[in-house]
Amino acid sequence: MVRPLILVSNDDGILAPGLTVMVDALAELGDIIVCAPEAERSGSGHAISFHTHLRAHELRSGWWHVSGTPVDCVYFALLHLCPRRPDLVCSGINAGFNLGSDVFYSGTVGAAAEGYMRGVSALAVSGERGAEGPLHAAPVAHAVAAALLEAPTPLLLNLNVPAPPAGGLGPRELVVTRLGQRKYRDGVQPRTDPMGRPYYWIGGPPEQGSTDREHDTGAVAAGLCSLTPLHLDLTAPDLQPAHALLDRVRIKVPEGSP
Ligand code: MN
Numbered sequence: 733m734v735r736p737l738i739l740v741s742n743d744d745g746i747l748a749p750g751l752t753v754m755v756d757a758l759a760e761l762g763d764i765i766v767c768a769p770e771a772e773r774s775g776s777g778h779a780i781s782f783h784t785h786l787r788a789h790e791l792r793s794g795w796w797h798v799s800g801t802p803v804d805c806v807y808f809a810l811l812h813l814c815p816r817r818p819d820l821v822c823s824g825i826n827a828g829f830n831l832g833s834d835v836f837y838s839g840t841v842g843a844a845a846e847g848y849m850r851g852v853s854a855l856a857v858s859g860e861r862g863a864e865g866p867l868h869a870a871p872v873a874h875a876v877a878a879a880l881l882e883a884p885t886p887l888l889l890n891l892n893v894p895a896p897p898a899g900g901l902g903p904r905e906l907v908v909t910r911l912g913q914r915k916y917r918d919g920v921q922p923r924t925d926p927m928g929r930p931y932y933w934i935g936g937p938p939e940q941g942s943t944d945r946e947h948d949t950g951a952v953a954a955g956l957c958s959l960t961p962l963h964l965d966l967t968a969p970d971l972q973p974a975h976a977l978l979d980r981v982r983i984k985v986p987e988g989s990p
Contacts, residue, residue, distance in 0.1 A: 736762030736819040736881050739847065741805045742826065743839025745772040746797035750825035753866035754857065757874040758822060761881060765818070767809035769839075770797040774826075776839035778803050778846070802843035810850055820881055821847025824857035825866040825873060829892045831948045832914030832941075835962065841890055845964060848888035853880050857891045869893035872904055872957050890960040894952045906957040912947030915939040 738758050742751045746768040755764055769776075770789075779801045787799040788808060796813060798805045806821060823843040830838040844854035857873045859865035872893045880887060896904060917936035925931050944950035951958040968974070 737814065737816055738762045738764050738820045738822060738877070739806065739809050739814060739818040739852075740764055740766045740768075740822050741802055741809070741843040742768050742824055743772070743774045743776055743802040743843065744827055745769050746791060746795070748772070748827065749863065750827055750859070750866040750869075753870050754822060754825045754873060757870040758877055761874070761878055762819065765794050765796070765809060765813055767796040767798060767805040767813060769802060769805060770799050773801050773839050775837050776801040776803070776842055777837050778842040779839075780804060780807065802839035803846045806843045806846040806850075810847070810852070818847070818852055820877060821852050821854040822857065822873070822877060823847075823854070824859075825869045826856075826858035827865060828858060828861045829894075829938075829952055830856065830858045830890060831892060831952060831958075832912045834914050835890060835911065841962070844890070845888060845962070848886060848962075849964060851886060853883055853886040853888075855880055855889045855891060857893070859893045860895050864895060865893075868895050872906065876906075876959065888962045888964070890948070890958075890962055892948060892952050892958045892960075894955050894957070897955055904957050906959055907945060907951050909948040909951050909958045909960050910946060911960055911962075912944070912949030913941060914949055915941050 740755055742748055751768055780803045781800040788796055790796050798808055821844055823840045826840040830841055835841045841856045844856035847854035855877055857869055859869035876891055916938050919936050921933040923931055941949040943953045945954055948958040948960050
């Protein structure tokens with residue numbers, strides 16, 4: 733029997749500890765090809781580099797790094813590296829959670845979404861920041877990936893695994909959630925470089941949100957492992973407000989235009 737083929741990528745780069753932890757966690761489930769950015773590309777979202785060339789190198793057998801975004805890596809691997817269509821794309825294990833609106837910014841989710849857009853089941857995995865984060869997430873990622881390999885239709889799943897409760901070695905609780913409201917202490921910090929020129933940092937640390945367990949933000953805050961099924965059709969479920977707007981839209985064509 734042919735072993736499943738699993739493509740692994742991330743947005744923290746080929747050297748990120750979470751990538752190795754992911755590969756170790758999945759190795760028992762199938763043959764693995766790694767294709768990850770050569771440097772950290774967190775916050776790349778679904779960016780693709782179609783306006784410039786890519787360089788790709790095989791670091792060691794089956795481990796490739798690419799001079800592009802996480803989406804570039806999955807695109808390149810699916811269309812060029814993989815000897816057959818993979819059965820699963822796994823992205824991570826990211827250093828830090830990807831919750832709520834993070835999914836729009838996250839390269840971890842972007843890489844998984846690229847696999848799913850191309851018809852392959854995909855799993856984005858994120859854990860706590862720090863050395864322990866990926867280790868806590870690994871057994872949960874393994875269990876979800878194993879189930880996903882058996883799924884009758886492709887799915888796109890966003891998994892976030894918090895540290896277990898203090899001293900906890902017991903079973904982890906996994907819940908299905910919706911995307912919640914991710915809150916950050918947003919702001920723009922103006923600074924000055926050694927040459928006296930201004931520069932800026934945008935963004936800030938996350939803030940504690942609700943602990944409502946229906947949503948990924950709340951579930952993770954409550955110490956639960958959160959599994960959110962995503963879909964890529966951004967169309968609003970209710971078209972009526974746009975229809976109402978359309979009734980008030982008057983397009984004026986300038987005289988003399990073709
Ligand atoms: Mn990252």
